[in-house]
Amino acid sequence: MDVRSFVKKQEAALKKYRRLYKVLDFLGTAIILYLLLFYFRIDQVFPYISSFEVRAGTSYDILGASIAFETVALSLIAAFFSLIITVIRHLRDDKTKAIPLIEEQNPELHEKLRTAYDNSDENNLIVADLLSSVSSKIAVIASSALLTKRKLVIGVVLILLSGITTVYIIDNDIRTNLFDQGQLGDLVNNIPGLGNGDSSSGNDVYVFDDSGNEDSSSSGTENLTGDTAIIVQDGKEVDLTIPAGSGVGFEEGDTSEESDTDFDQSSPYERSIISAQTYDEELPEGYESIIKEYFEALAEAD
Structure with missing residues (x-):
């Protein structure tokens, strides 16, 4: 070899x-x-x-x-x-x-x-x-x-x-009982630049209870004009960011409730006064008598 x-x-x-x-x-x-x-x-x-x-x-x-x-x-x-x-x-x-x-x-x-x-x-x-x-x-x-x-x-x-x-x-999902998910989340949120609860980054997490009220244990302020803001509703994350130009405070297609009240609108002026003012106006030649008779009949109808 x-x-x-x-x-x-x-x-x-x-x-x-x-x-x-x-x-x-x-x-x-x-x-x-x-x-x-x-x-x-x-x-x-x-x-x-x-x-x-x-x-x-x-x-x-x-x-x-x-x-x-x-x-x-x-x-x-x-x-x-x-x-x-x-x-x-x-x-x-x-x-x-x-x-x-x-x-x-x-x-x-x-x-x-x-x-x-x-x-x-x-x-x-x-x-x-x-x-x-x-x-x-x-x-x-x-x-x-x-x-x-x-x-x-x-x-x-x-x-x-x-x-x-x-x-x-x-x-069998065997895990330690020394701490739970909430405690770990609080620990992470206390680390600057890492947790999503850092208010300076604009990425805040808002936790709401079953009645829709914000949980008192959550911290931070909502920043709708900054980075994405997240809420947690029933274990699900919801993005609260409002896109620019979307009409803040209004919903597309939002219409006011129509009133079913039926009434006759009154005239802002008395018709007799309106009729009286027409006599002072310059009327077309040849139609003075006809127009005067029309307004006189209108005044008598009141």
């Missing part, structure tokens, strides 16, 4: 195994972090965060399955922190090359394998004899010999146990 080809093959296998350890560690840590986030009700905080309040309660259609926004958000948060933890944990990993590990596992190759590898391009009787001796011994060495089975077993078991536990807790 060619020594250089053997060493390159073992180096590639060693890198693959080390990546596998990191992936298993990342998945196990992410599942545990998701479990902790769900147990401590972090998904119930999203309606109180200005960046997430609009998406809270929605769902996404992924591969034909409806997945809640809270599930996706918790998964991303868990994956982000799991990546950081995994990178930190593996910063000091053993980065020993394949040759020293193989020589450690096979004492008969100690110093011989690296010597043969370094001098594989030489062409003399001593090197040829060394290469022949080393090749016969490495022919029976498999790449799986570099796999640390203990790390592999621990990683798989950790993923299985944490996954089963997470499914059970989510299915």
Whole structure:
């Protein structure tokens, strides 16, 4: 067997195994972090965060399955922190090359394998004899010999146990009783620039009770000309923003109630006075007598 080809093959296998350890560690840590986030009700905080309040309660259609926004958000948060933890944990990993590990596992190759590898391009009787001796011994060495089975077993078991536990807790909605959603919301609202109860941002949440009155526990002032204002009515968020030019205070098609009162409207002036004034007006020539008779008849009818 060619020594250089053997060493390159073992180096590639060693890198693959080390990546596998990191992936298993990342998945196990992410599942545990998701479990902790769900147990401590972090998904119930999203309606109180200005960046997430609009998406809270929605769902996404992924591969034909409806997945809640809270599930996706918790998964991303868990994956982000799991990546950081995994990178930190593996910063000091053993980065020993394949040759020293193989020589450690096979004492008969100690110093011989690296010597043969370094001098594989030489062409003399001593090197040829060394290469022949080393090749016969490495022919029976498999790449799986570099796999640390203990790390592999621990990683798989950790993923299985944490996954089963997470499914059970989510299915039964097991959560901590140390605090509730309202307490978490108050905590988030006290963080400047994060909670949607920050009055300076204009994104206030107004909670109304069943009778339609504003809950006294809610805080902030309504800002209809600023950013979006939200109220929570029966657990649902309602946007109170009035678009510019929409006619504040009026509804389209709003008409006043018609009166059914039937009455005859009186004249603003007495007809006798109106008739009397016509005699002073300049009448068309030839029609004076006819017009005078008309007004006299009209006055007599009163």
